[in-house]
Amino acid sequence: xxxxxxxxxxxxxxxxxxxxxxxxxxxxxxxxxxxxxxxxxxxxxxxxxxxxxxxxxxxxxxxxxxxxxxxxxxxxxxxxxxxxxxxxxxxxxxxxxxxxxxxxxxxxxxxxxxxxxxxxxxxxxxxxxxxxxxxxxxxxxxxxxxxxxxxxxxxxxxxxxxxxxxxxxxxxxxxxxxxxxxxxxxxxxxxxxxxxxxxxxxxxxxxxxxxxxxxxxxxxxxxxxxx
Numbered sequence: 001x002x003x004x005x006x007x008x009x010x011x012x013x014x015x016x017x018x019x020x021x022x023x024x025x026x027x028x029x030x031x032x033x034x035x036x037x038x039x040x041x042x043x044x045x046x047x048x049x050x051x052x053x054x055x056x057x058x059x060x061x062x063x064x065x066x067x068x069x070x071x072x073x074x075x076x077x078x079x080x081x082x083x084x085x086x087x088x089x090x091x092x093x094x095x096x097x098x099x100x101x102x103x104x105x106x107x108x109x110x111x112x113x114x115x116x117x118x119x120x121x122x123x124x125x126x127x128x129x130x131x132x133x134x135x136x137x138x139x140x141x142x143x144x145x146x147x148x149x150x151x152x153x154x155x156x157x158x159x160x161x162x163x164x165x166x167x168x169x170x171x172x173x174x175x176x177x178x179x180x181x182x183x184x185x186x187x188x189x190x191x192x193x194x195x196x197x198x199x200x201x202x203x204x205x206x207x208x209x210x211x212x213x214x215x216x217x218x219x220x221x222x223x224x225x226x227x
Contacts, residue, residue: 001088003088003102004088004103007107007110010159011160014108014111015111015114017136018115018134018136018158019033021053021136022035022036036051037053039053040052041051048139049140051136051137051138052136053136054136055135056133058073067130070129071129074113074116074130076140077113077116078117078143081106081109083166084105085106087102094181097170097177098174098208100167100170101171102168103166105177107163108114108164109158111158112158114129116130116132117129118134119132119134121132135155135156136156136158137157138153139152139154140152166212
């Protein structure tokens with residue numbers, strides 16, 4: 001499945017960008033990059049678009065359900081990623097749009113799962129599964145409220161989040177096409193089942209006729225010819 005290369009590319013790009021923002025130190029390779037300090041913001045297009053280093057301890061839109069649910073969120077994200085990989089294998093013969101959408105969502109999910117699982121250990125601030133997701137894309141779109149919180153800017157996100165969002169949009173945009181494709185597949189399967197049933201009926205009829213012919217031959221053999 002070549003679309004898995006897309007998932008891999010998303011994971012690699014996502015992790016490189018996060019190491020660049022947060023910084024990374026690998027002593028045995030003599031690699032040390034400071035990155036940005038937490039909360040630092042670098043204007044790219046005025047106040048509209050900035051690179052702002054922040055970390056998300058919870059789920060989407062910075063919603064934090066608390067440390068009691070942190071392990072559940074991390075494990076669920078891992079299981080969901082595995083489920084997406086399996087599902088991508090099952091739809092390998094379906095339309096390209098569906099495979100691209102699932103590949104994008106899979107790449108994004110794995111990118112953030114790595115943060116949640118390992119970043120606490122890599123940066124020595126939390127145990128396994130208790131890491132925080134690194135975010136840095138900061139846009140000023142419009143004000144809105146969600147999960148009981150108000151935002152004067154769009155919630156800061158990362159490459160993995162963007163990949164998941166694009167994948168979901170593709171699924172929504174091609175929803176009718178995917179629905180029609182599933183219906184066609186089900187119809188073909190039903191026709192195949194009907195064809196197998198018809199073949200069994202024909203075979204049964206032929207076998208019955210052969211049995212009857214055999215019985216008649218046996219009966220004829222038992223008759224005497226009168227002269």
